[in-house]
Amino acid sequence: MKIPKPIQRGSSWRITVTFENKRYTATRDTAKECEHWASLKLLELKTGRSELIQGIKPAYPFRQLCEKYFQEHGRHMRSARTILIKIKNLDRIAPNIADKSIYDFKPTDIALWRNNRKKVVKVATLRNEHAIYSAIFTYAMKELFLIESNVWHTVAMPGKEKSRNQRITPEQQNKLLEALGWNGLITPVDPKQYVAWAFLFALETAMRQGEILAMRREDLRDGFVHLPMTKNGESRNVPLSKEAKRLISILPLNNELVPISKHICCMAWIRAKKKANLAQINFHDSRHEAITRMVKVRKLPVEVLAKITGHKTIGILINTYYNPDAQDLVEMFNDSES
Structure with a gap:
């Protein structure tokens, strides 16, 4: 399905997609962001419609959820730059879950990620990444109503490291x-x-x-x-x-x-x-x-x-x-x- 062209409205851009006689609209800061949203929305609608009718949940890759979270919520936060880095580097940070459907996440998947990740980064970095990815699942639960619970909450993280006491002479x-x-x-x-x-x-x-x-x-x-x-x-x-x-x-x-x-x-x-x-x-x-x-x-x-x-x-x-x-x-x- 061809992506429609965004329309500029003042300082923002607006795009509308139609699927099965229903219209879906979004407003973004740039035309490129509009097109990105439209492609994700159409993919979501086309892959999920028939299966939802049968009561089957379609695959929803974690990567896709991360992108949607950033566009809809994360980019407006003060920590937007950090969130974007953790999402853009999913293949390096979380290769075992980047393309896994959010419906198939199990505590063992996150525990495996945690154990592998703490071998290469400090505890503070690991805890920060866990908090960001957990917030994305909370968004899927409370804003998108895709899941009923947040599996990230079931996996314990290492305790905080001793605080820095570095002075500057x-x-x-x-x-x-x-x-x-x-x-x-x-x-x-x-x-x-x-x-x-x-x-x-x-x-x-x-x-x-x-x-x-x-x-x-x-x-x-x-x-x-x-x-x-x-x-x-x-x-x-x-x-x-x-x-x-x-x-x-x-x-x-x-x-x-x-x-x-x-x-x-x-x-x-x-x-x-x-x-x-x-x-x-x-x-x-x-x-x-x-x-x-x-x-x-x-x-x-x-x-x-x-x-x-x-x-x-x-x-x-x-x-x-x-x-x-x-x-x-x-x-x-x-x-x-x-």
């Missing part, structure tokens, strides 16, 4: 800046230098990489930056230190403060830490370092610190992100006696 900081080709004083002019700027800004504010990349000049206030949307779905105000204000002052007067994408930022960071021989340092470790410095230098109480960092659970803030070394504890203990 001044020497490591300087090596990373050198690898990124920036001295911290001049206006950034290329992507690598903007990554270096974001790194220093993170050390001053404890902001996440994504929050820094999303900043706009209109978000700057008198002494703080307003984040209209953060990872936990809420807004947040982050106070700016003198150094953070200085870093902002050397940027060009554009509305987009850091004009690079997350992908470019990640790739530049990976190359820089390899060049600096600091493979163990993640960009997110800057958040650990910044929070620990805030406690040590500014003596901020935990309830104030949580407001700055956006942590709703104090336990996570204290046990995961606050990473004092033994000397830090000794100094704070002695300061309390003076």
